Amino acid sequence: MTTDIHGAPAASSEPAGLGVAVVGGGYWGPNLVRNFQASESFELRWMCDLRIERAQRALGRYSTVTATDDYARVLADPQVAAVAIATPAATHRDLALAALRAGKHVLVEKPLAAGYAEGRELVEAAEERGLILMCDHTYCYTPAVTYIRDLIASGELGDLHFLDSVRINLGLVQPDVDVLWDLAPHDLSILDFILPPGMAPLSVAAHGADPIGAGRACVGYLTLNLTGGAIAHFHVNWLSPSKVRTTMIGGSKRTLLWDDLNPTQRIAVFDRGVDLTPPAQLSEQTRREMQISYRSGDMVAPALAEREALRTMVEAFATAINTGTPPPTDGRAGLRVVDILESASRSLELDGAPVALQGTKGTSS
Amino acid sequence: MTTDIHGAPAASSEPAGLGVAVVGGGYWGPNLVRNFQASESFELRWMCDLRIERAQRALGRYSTVTATDDYARVLADPQVAAVAIATPAATHRDLALAALRAGKHVLVEKPLAAGYAEGRELVEAAEERGLILMCDHTYCYTPAVTYIRDLIASGELGDLHFLDSVRINLGLVQPDVDVLWDLAPHDLSILDFILPPGMAPLSVAAHGADPIGAGRACVGYLTLNLTGGAIAHFHVNWLSPSKVRTTMIGGSKRTLLWDDLNPTQRIAVFDRGVDLTPPAQLSEQTRREMQISYRSGDMVAPALAEREALRTMVEAFATAINTGTPPPTDGRAGLRVVDILESASRSLELDGAPVALQGTKGTSS
Amino acid sequence: MTTDIHGAPAASSEPAGLGVAVVGGGYWGPNLVRNFQASESFELRWMCDLRIERAQRALGRYSTVTATDDYARVLADPQVAAVAIATPAATHRDLALAALRAGKHVLVEKPLAAGYAEGRELVEAAEERGLILMCDHTYCYTPAVTYIRDLIASGELGDLHFLDSVRINLGLVQPDVDVLWDLAPHDLSILDFILPPGMAPLSVAAHGADPIGAGRACVGYLTLNLTGGAIAHFHVNWLSPSKVRTTMIGGSKRTLLWDDLNPTQRIAVFDRGVDLTPPAQLSEQTRREMQISYRSGDMVAPALAEREALRTMVEAFATAINTGTPPPTDGRAGLRVVDILESASRSLELDGAPVALQGTKGTSS
Amino acid sequence: MTTDIHGAPAASSEPAGLGVAVVGGGYWGPNLVRNFQASESFELRWMCDLRIERAQRALGRYSTVTATDDYARVLADPQVAAVAIATPAATHRDLALAALRAGKHVLVEKPLAAGYAEGRELVEAAEERGLILMCDHTYCYTPAVTYIRDLIASGELGDLHFLDSVRINLGLVQPDVDVLWDLAPHDLSILDFILPPGMAPLSVAAHGADPIGAGRACVGYLTLNLTGGAIAHFHVNWLSPSKVRTTMIGGSKRTLLWDDLNPTQRIAVFDRGVDLTPPAQLSEQTRREMQISYRSGDMVAPALAEREALRTMVEAFATAINTGTPPPTDGRAGLRVVDILESASRSLELDGAPVALQGTKGTSS
Missing domain, CATH: 3.30.360.10 (Dihydrodipicolinate Reductase; domain 2)
Structure with missing residues (x-):
């Protein structure tokens, strides 16, 4: 069910994880980078930040992952199945909506959005498309x-x-x-x-x-x-x-x-x-x-x-995507908060x- | 200034402490008994409870203090300068008012009274008579x-x-x-x-x-x-x-x-x-x-x-009586609470x- | 079995507790006084200290118990069934031995004695006479x-x-x-x-x-x-x-x-x-x-x-005396320590x- | 003074850190990898373990660092200025001695060696060559x-x-x-x-x-x-x-x-x-x-x-190498332990x- 989102299977015979991009290299982003990298379920492909040196710093000097300041390139990558958004709350709605519209599953830092109306927009956009919308209620x-x-x-x-x-x-x-x-x-x-x-x-x-x-x-x-x-x-x-x-x-x-x-x-x-x-x-x-x-x-x-906790959360995100089942802290949970x-x-x-x-x-x- | 309340000085040459009675032999009363007994500033004269066996139990088997169930006798004792009331809040007003009217200084367990109006009555009664009204805010x-x-x-x-x-x-x-x-x-x-x-x-x-x-x-x-x-x-x-x-x-x-x-x-x-x-x-x-x-x-x-704390409180009560100065937790403090x-x-x-x-x-x- | 030690039963119809004397009004003595007084099993008769004002202070100003500096009087009292010794360790042997020889049960503060040989002397003296020797291992x-x-x-x-x-x-x-x-x-x-x-x-x-x-x-x-x-x-x-x-x-x-x-x-x-x-x-x-x-x-x-703990210890002492059974911390326990x-x-x-x-x-x- | 050990400066204009290799991919090795990578003072070049898959696992899937099971290759790398040894104590002497003989500075996990004589051998070998020998007393x-x-x-x-x-x-x-x-x-x-x-x-x-x-x-x-x-x-x-x-x-x-x-x-x-x-x-x-x-x-x-602590330790190692001064926990400290x-x-x-x-x-x- 999620294959059309993943795009074609990787040519390599070994099963690659879900392609994922992290957006936002501030306080929380590096933690997401580290945990997506540690997960067998994901393949981290992009670290995106408006300030590219922040994206680079979040990856460190020994990484094979690509840093970028171009969100459009990330969304255009057919290997990217999911986007994790760790930017200020005021930007959640626009970034998440763009990702959903590009057919990506979305993980958003708490709070889901800056207001109830915006949050509901995201929940509805995800449900309409059958995409996973998850809120990173880490605790x-x-x-x-x-x-x-x-x-x-x-x-x-x-x-x-x-x-x-x-x-x-x-x-x-x-x-x-x-x-x-x-x-x-x-x-x-x-x-x-x-x-x-x-x-x-x-x-x-x-x-x-x-x-x-x-x-x-x-x-x-x-x-x-x-x-x-x-x-x-x-x-x-x-x-x-x-x-x-x-x-x-x-x-x-x-x-x-x-x-x-x-x-x-x-x-x-x-x-x-x-x-x-x-x-x-x-x-x-x-x-x-x-x-x-x-x-x-x-x-x-x-x-x-x-x-x-973040390791467990990341796996729950993978499970939700792979099974098409809402994760424990889905968009609706984020909306209730x-x-x-x-x-x-x-x-x-x-x-x-x-x-x-x-x-x-x-x-x- | 408080001498007329104490009555005539004791015949004995050694200075006796302030005569005091404890009213109420429930949970708190025995603590008052113990601390008044330990204080050089007081001479404990009565332990009064409607149930005399409770008064006796509060004193123990080796005490020279008198147990009674007759509050009137306590108030009639000219050697009693002060009364400490450790009964349920609903009875505070009547018991304290009777003591004040008998010219006794009064210590009342918290809360001062069951309501603001009753509490104010006590504060005013004490102030009119120049008597100490203290609330046992032990903490x-x-x-x-x-x-x-x-x-x-x-x-x-x-x-x-x-x-x-x-x-x-x-x-x-x-x-x-x-x-x-x-x-x-x-x-x-x-x-x-x-x-x-x-x-x-x-x-x-x-x-x-x-x-x-x-x-x-x-x-x-x-x-x-x-x-x-x-x-x-x-x-x-x-x-x-x-x-x-x-x-x-x-x-x-x-x-x-x-x-x-x-x-x-x-x-x-x-x-x-x-x-x-x-x-x-x-x-x-x-x-x-x-x-x-x-x-x-x-x-x-x-x-x-x-x-x-009770030891310190008892001494503060003595100091207030002996100097005619309101104690740190006087009736007005009790009223504010x-x-x-x-x-x-x-x-x-x-x-x-x-x-x-x-x-x-x-x-x- | 202990009746001859207690002397004749009290004339009063109510069963009096075991007559007991506390020796030593220093740091620990007042605690023993308080707990013997609280126990229904005992009747505290004497507080004994070489400095009588220390004995008096240990009793407080409202006590019916007799203070004394004369240990011989205490041992001579036929109503005294037991003696509790709370003096420095160096004096334990002599005081306890005198009490045992006077037919009294003995409670001694820890350590039992200042040395093994002295301690064994006490254990043997008690066992010979069928008297209780208890060591106040309060913990x-x-x-x-x-x-x-x-x-x-x-x-x-x-x-x-x-x-x-x-x-x-x-x-x-x-x-x-x-x-x-x-x-x-x-x-x-x-x-x-x-x-x-x-x-x-x-x-x-x-x-x-x-x-x-x-x-x-x-x-x-x-x-x-x-x-x-x-x-x-x-x-x-x-x-x-x-x-x-x-x-x-x-x-x-x-x-x-x-x-x-x-x-x-x-x-x-x-x-x-x-x-x-x-x-x-x-x-x-x-x-x-x-x-x-x-x-x-x-x-x-x-x-x-x-x-x-002292309350429990005091009751264990009474039980040992009344049943003729060694208490949990008997003289032998004291000796092992x-x-x-x-x-x-x-x-x-x-x-x-x-x-x-x-x-x-x-x-x- | 350490330049001859570093070999020729890197062709790149940006100043590279000290080339370092971590040996041993067991419990502690991955921590060293992470901290050497985070340090600007070092450039991690090798992760070496007898079992190469352990070396690979220590690096993770996104690393540009080389995994190897060939210690000789590591020592032969002229860009390697220092070796960090995180293997069982019994192997410390041989591995450290080989590194020192190859002109590398050495960091050894605690204890320095399996015995005093072996430890002294290491201390002397380092001092003879003017190389830093440091013991990772992390605390x-x-x-x-x-x-x-x-x-x-x-x-x-x-x-x-x-x-x-x-x-x-x-x-x-x-x-x-x-x-x-x-x-x-x-x-x-x-x-x-x-x-x-x-x-x-x-x-x-x-x-x-x-x-x-x-x-x-x-x-x-x-x-x-x-x-x-x-x-x-x-x-x-x-x-x-x-x-x-x-x-x-x-x-x-x-x-x-x-x-x-x-x-x-x-x-x-x-x-x-x-x-x-x-x-x-x-x-x-x-x-x-x-x-x-x-x-x-x-x-x-x-x-x-x-x-x-490991971050600080890694920097102390760099400082010791760069200044030619013994670090706070040098080989002699390890030997005393x-x-x-x-x-x-x-x-x-x-x-x-x-x-x-x-x-x-x-x-x-």
Whole structure:
């Protein structure tokens, strides 16, 4: 099914991987280059950047891959089956649309697009052509997030009660977007990825502050109401010299704590949930013990592989192309994240009033 | 000035401490008993509880102190200069008012009262009589919080940008109050204590969830706008089998992290604040390093004494009585906390809309 | 069997606890006072110290217990069934022997005595008289150590391979003993307590250093060979401004890590032991993953009660007296610890050569 | 001075880096390939392995570098100025000697050689020819170890009192060497690197255990006596499913703790050393506080760059070649480490008796 996209099979008898081009040699591009090169599923053919010396630097001095500043040449290459776009969000729509129109599968860095309407345009363009549109929600391919999704799917956490996430980055104030658009896509894509079927965000309330006069929110809080009365809350923050990346997920049976900066114990699953016995019926001894205890119930910290998420993501992209099946973080997932971000911006303007989402999960276009 | 309250000096030549009675032998009462007994400034005379066996148990089998279930006898004792009330919040107003009317200084457990109006009644009753009304905001007397307040006062943190607090307790769902009224008083009293002059909360927005059907919010988020554009945010939560007690305070010069459950390093002060250089002007090398770094700037973790906060609080109560000066956490501080709690409840009903505080800081009654 | 020691039953109809006296009002005595008072099994009758004001201070101002500086009066009291000795080690022999001769059960602080010969004298004196001699190896009564002993006894750790312990205290150089005699008794008593039947230390090698010129070892290392080829190693150290208290116990099935200063996770049990597959037979992929991994196998951190060890120890003392059965840390356990300490001192003199123990475990006197 | 080794300058006008070849495509080789490629100072020309497909795999599918299984061809290449040897220790002598004889500078993986005599042969061969012989003691090029060395050199730690190191790896039992030869080279090379002038190890005592019947020590302890009464102690261990990598360095003014697996706080420097006041002269209050405190004195955790050590090492190799100056971890440093390892093996055979080192630091050959 994807053969007409690949063009004619390579003359060589050995099966070549999918021809791929990386666009954008900034911060993330070199990581894509490295991982496409390491994958047997792909054959990296181009590294494209408007500034060709950036493209060259991304490849290094010992590479057989071609650097170019001419996107048209990349799209014209019949050996290129897929394009990976790692440029600023504002350019996603045009670059991705051109690639889709040229019959290429597309991988886009997060966020999918600079707005909901643009994102929907991409989703529709890909679906019309039967092409894969994937959003590089990298975190969803970490062993930790995969573990969390599986644990929730298995029912071991029980019903989801709350999710609380904190992401504090090293004080790098972005010039064009606020802290919500800069950092929350990571966490919102994770939420989207791990929620069990039938559960979805309904509305979002956003609070922000710009105490340093940067001209946009540097500290942000998102509160999402989910189906079933659960709550998800996100704290994103630029104003700290120290990183924090934790997510707590409370279920009716267990509670999970993910600390991404603790490599020796990224995930801890706590055994017991809340005690619903009214305190009045608890003995004073029990209450006293709960007051001085640090936790109740055992904790299990599963062993997680140390595997590069981007490697897994790249393989998922290949699988999606080769099987014609949407990848776990397809364009629609990217769109749902942009939906929340756009609604959050509206809530910020409304001084924190909750804003209903446009609601795309599980609906067809 | 306080002598007429103490009654005639003791016949004995050695100076006796202030006569004190503890009311309420539940969870907190025995801690007050132990600390009043350890203080040279006080002479513990009564332990009073409606259930006398609870009063006796709070004293233990080797005590020379009198247990009673008769509050009137306690108030009638001329040797009793002060009463410490550790009963449920709903009873604070009546018990405290009776004590004040009997000319006793009063210490009340947090929250000061079950509502703003009741709290104001107590504040006014004490002020009219020139009696000390103190709220046992215990955390304010920990070495950690004292350190934080002093650091802020010294200007070493710079201007306050944000405060973010998380308090997760061991799943003990209270029968009468929601999680905001149960846990937030601790954090709000700390905020009140450490804010520098001229800075105060202006409004509060509250979000909550009751995913377990307890009949009241079990997860709560408070967002406070402070004078000057700063933001304070509180996460309180019953629904976890594991405790968390952290507060991060971001300033223009330094950022402080307080982890109350890490006795080897409760407080960490990080050296550098946010970098305002536009990323476009940062070299790619710098940006890359910020992306892979865990923090920028050195961190200092000050040595803190391991001292029981209640001991310090008890001495502050004595000092207030003996000097006629309001203690650091006086009735007005207790009232400001109740103000925020009551406004938060209103915001919860309003689906998260911000509610202005009645504003009591720095104003006279 | 102990009635003649207790003297006649109290006239009162309510069953009084065992009469007990605490001797020594220094650092540890007040803790014993508090815990004997809290126990229903005991009736604290005396607090005895050569300096009576220290005895009084240990009791506090509200106590009905009698302070004294006259040890003879204590021993003469027929209501005193047991004596708890918390004085310097050099005085243990004389004080304990006097108490045993007066027909009292005896609890002694660690170490049991200042030398092996003195310790054996005490053990024999108690056994001759059918009296309980207990050594206050407090750590053995912590929830953590009890858990460890039970886990080993259950076979869940598998065969014991190694034990590695680190105990670093806050730079308090003792005037009379070296760091081995000061700190190692804790760890050696724990080793003695948790070793399964049939396993015992055979010899000890000791290395030490006195880099500050204190006149005795301030840093010490003990290496014990155990039956079956296992090894136990102890690092004790005064020369640090920061405490460390960790013990790692490696078994054939699991490995346990105990960090006593981490209240939120004191004990962690790691799932998998060593991989005996020769690396040559491991794939390069597997080796690479082991190199970058932080651990293999899941980890379980059991919930432990926060219970004061001394409370449990006091009850074990009562049970031993009331049933006539040796307590878990009886005089013989205390003697085995002194045996190791004395042999370690000899090894230190021999520049680290291993010294065989006098071997007392499981042998009768 | 190195030009005759480089051969004639490249015809191209752009200045080429030093021609280099990597030998050994096993675990470490690919890391060297990557870092030599990233360095502007080098031009990677060959990847050599007896199994050519391993050489090819180390280069990847997009490389312009030549893979070969013919070491003679590599040595015959006049453009090759330097050879990096990442093969098993037993082959180091022959491969390095051949390279030196061919006039190439040599970088060797740790340990320098399989024994002291072989190592000395290499050192002498290099010195005779005026060639750089460097040992890849990678840890010495981490920001953490560089920081430690500088802190000691600056005098801020004061006199060195003790060093205590723990290195526990994930249970990968090596087939040919014991745990001392496998893991201790890392720590011994660090010790060698950070010791101030005038301080050196004098003797070593080694204890080991093989409780799993592997045929060689799987748990090992090294105790080194240093000049001036200081002590260094090393715990290396294969028998654990969880990694530990900590080093504590106690000085007369400060104590440093390095936890290499804690990326958010690798290094902590504690402010105060030991208190030499005799406890008898300390107030009981002070002693009590020291007993319940977790540490005394402030702690500073410096910000460390996250930089790959191998990158720095590669540049140090280039600098050494280009300036003709011995690199920080030259052949002599490698030889000192082998000296300790060989002496430790002898001590193991002697049941832990201390063995004097052959002593090479600061002496000329």
